[in-house]
Amino acid sequence: MRNTRARGRAALLTAALLGASLVPAGAAQAVGGGAPATDAGLAFSVKITFGDLVRSCTGTLVNRWWVLTAASCFDDGSGVAAGEPKRATTATIGRLDLTGTGGQVRTVRAIVPHPDRDLALARLTDEVTGITPVTISPTAPATGETLVAAGYGRTADTWYPTKLHTGDFTVTATGAGTLDITAADKATICRGDAGGPLLRRTGSTYQLVGVHYRSYQGGCLGETATRRDAAETRVDDLASWITTTAKLPNSLQVGVTDTRVAVRQGDYGTRVKDGGLSASWTNLLADAKDIVVVGDRIGVLTHSGAAYVKDGATSVPFVKVFDGVKKLVLSPNRVGVLTAAGGLAKVKEGGLSTSWVDEYTGVHDLAITDTRIAITAGLNRVMMIKEGGLSADWHEPLIQVGTGLEGVTLSGNRVGRYGLNRSARVYEGPIDWSGRTYDLVSSGAKELVLKDDRVGLLTTDGVAKVKEGALGNEFVTQYTGVRDLDVSGSRVGVVTIDGSAIAKHGGLSALWTPVW
Numbered sequence: 001m002r003n004t005r006a007r008g009r010a011a012l013l014t015a016a017l018l019g020a021s022l023v024p025a026g027a028a029q030a031v032g033g034g035a036p037a038t039d040a041g042l043a044f045s046v047k048i049t050f051g052d053l054v055r056s057c058t059g060t061l062v063n064r065w066w067v068l069t070a071a072s073c074f075d076d077g078s079g080v081a082a083g084e085p086k087r088a089t090t091a092t093i094g095r096l097d098l099t100g101t102g103g104q105v106r107t108v109r110a111i112v113p114h115p116d117r118d119l120a121l122a123r124l125t126d127e128v129t130g131i132t133p134v135t136i137s138p139t140a141p142a143t144g145e146t147l148v149a150a151g152y153g154r155t156a157d158t159w160y161p162t163k164l165h166t167g168d169f170t171v172t173a174t175g176a177g178t179l180d181i182t183a184a185d186k187a188t189i190c191r192g193d194a195g196g197p198l199l200r201r202t203g204s205t206y207q208l209v210g211v212h213y214r215s216y217q218g219g220c221l222g223e224t225a226t227r228r229d230a231a232e233t234r235v236d237d238l239a240s241w242i243t244t245t246a247k248l249p250n251s252l253q254v255g256v257t258d259t260r261v262a263v264r265q266g267d268y269g270t271r272v273k274d275g276g277l278s279a280s281w282t283n284l285l286a287d288a289k290d291i292v293v294v295g296d297r298i299g300v301l302t303h304s305g306a307a308y309v310k311d312g313a314t315s316v317p318f319v320k321v322f323d324g325v326k327k328l329v330l331s332p333n334r335v336g337v338l339t340a341a342g343g344l345a346k347v348k349e350g351g352l353s354t355s356w357v358d359e360y361t362g363v364h365d366l367a368i369t370d371t372r373i374a375i376t377a378g379l380n381r382v383m384m385i386k387e388g389g390l391s392a393d394w395h396e397p398l399i400q401v402g403t404g405l406e407g408v409t410l411s412g413n414r415v416g417r418y419g420l421n422r423s424a425r426v427y428e429g430p431i432d433w434s435g436r437t438y439d440l441v442s443s444g445a446k447e448l449v450l451k452d453d454r455v456g457l458l459t460t461d462g463v464a465k466v467k468e469g470a471l472g473n474e475f476v477t478q479y480t481g482v483r484d485l486d487v488s489g490s491r492v493g494v495v496t497i498d499g500s501a502i503a504k505h506g507g508l509s510a511l512w513t514p515v516w
Helices: 002-010 015-019 239-245
Strands: 045-050 055-063 066-069 089-093 104-113 120-124 146-151 165-174 178-183 197-202 205-215 229-234 251-256 260-265 270-274 281-283 288-294 297-302 307-311 319-322 325-330 334-339 345-349 357-360 363-368 372-377 382-387 405-411 414-419 424-428 436-441 445-451 454-459 464-468 476-479 482-487 491-496 501-505
Touching: 045 066, 055 205, 066 205, 066 239, 089 120, 146 205, 165 229, 178 205, 251 288, 251 491, 251 501, 260 288, 260 501, 270 288, 288 325, 297 325, 307 325, 319 334, 325 363, 334 363, 345 363, 345 372, 357 372, 363 405, 372 405, 372 414, 382 405, 382 414, 405 445, 414 445, 424 445, 436 445, 436 454, 445 482, 454 482, 464 482, 464 491, 476 491
Parallel strands: 251 482
Antiparallel strands: 045 055, 045 089, 055 066, 066 120, 089 104, 104 120, 146 165, 146 197, 165 178, 178 229, 197 205, 205 229, 251 260, 260 270, 270 281, 288 297, 297 307, 307 319, 325 334, 334 345, 345 357, 363 372, 372 382, 405 414, 414 424, 424 436, 445 454, 454 464, 464 476, 482 491, 491 501
16 A cells, blocks of 8 residues: 555656656756766667757667657657657667767657557667667566666756766565666656666666656755655566567668669568569578679678678578678679778779789778779768779879769769768769769768669658669659668669668669568
8 A cells, every 4th residue: 555655646746747848959857866877888878859849858779770768758748649759859879978979869750659558669760780779677676676777867956967867776666567666875766867767787787677657856956855766667577569569670771683682681681582573582691781782793791890792693602702891892793892990992803712902091982893993082082983904093193073972883984972961973974084974963862873874862851763864864753761772774672761672673663562
């Protein structure tokens, strides 16, 4: 009965209230009375910001694509429904100090509330890399157990802290869907902490036990209450719901040739099909960061930096061509790699076992065909190009056709580039630059693809466009809500924001076929 009365009084301060703090743009909040977090193992902690008024909550990264928080954080008074958030919502992951630049920032694309508890899973628009998600506790918390609470909410003396704070709490009771905790010292759960994690220390790592739900807020700045106990929503018994709901996307990347389709899956597996769009798949390598298909060659770059290439049938074994790679490029008769250390561009010609030729250092991007090599290099990201053999000189001696470039691509006598300012251009003609340059877009270019006589453009707002034939021809919009785009002379492939891989064969008005 004592637990029931405490929970009833704590209900006066709902999780919605904990998350409803209106703070100036760019400010943050934090666990009152606790200490600023310095443990990199807490990088799964998430600051969630809502709309222009910057209503804020805290959350926890549970896999690369999903954040767990309180459903009430998304409630504007009309309830919480699955789907797109009613207000623009931003998640900052892994930035323990919000004044810094560490971690990653993502937009929340969709939410899925739990049917019975004040929990919601928030789907991010892009995956989070390099940050280990939290592990869900496999066991219920025990009465008397000491746990760690974390949050970006208000502290005892600061309205808008700029750091994640943590504090120790003791479990006083465990119910069917909630648990009660009380501060082990002077910590307290404050506004802005709603949805944040309650954690069990397991050596140097943590397990997620609960999510901040309700609090008396004793000791929080601006509050008159003195009690420092709170109620948490249990998650230790929801591992199945989290796993089933927080699914990885089917696909992250698609590659096409006129006869092949390749896919990099949401779990980083890779596969390829040979022949028609409905042909059977052949599984390739796991832990893939990139997949490349050109002619009869298939390349896979793993997250560990190992570059593998196979030449010929899809069933032939891969050959590891290099380690320590951050980019792998292919042409029918060449292999190129860009090393992670020093940005060294290396290219080999002929078979997969031929020797490498070092092309340039300090390189940001690399593109190859059987007759040309293009790079962007140096502090100014200047584009340079050579034609002929691998030991040919850079033309006269360096052809600078653009600065501030993010990417470069080649096909035939075409050179494409897109800049850090999101402009995109394609040059067509000989390397003496007597041809013509076409400005495709002055802004909004995310990716540029050249294959045969086609030009593919993926915009920053997810629109996939393709033109074929003369560069002066108009683009034809192929699909919207696109994450990835590839083209060949007769095929177009896209991956949608939601992770579906689709492709078409034939003209630009051909029908789409789901492929993965």
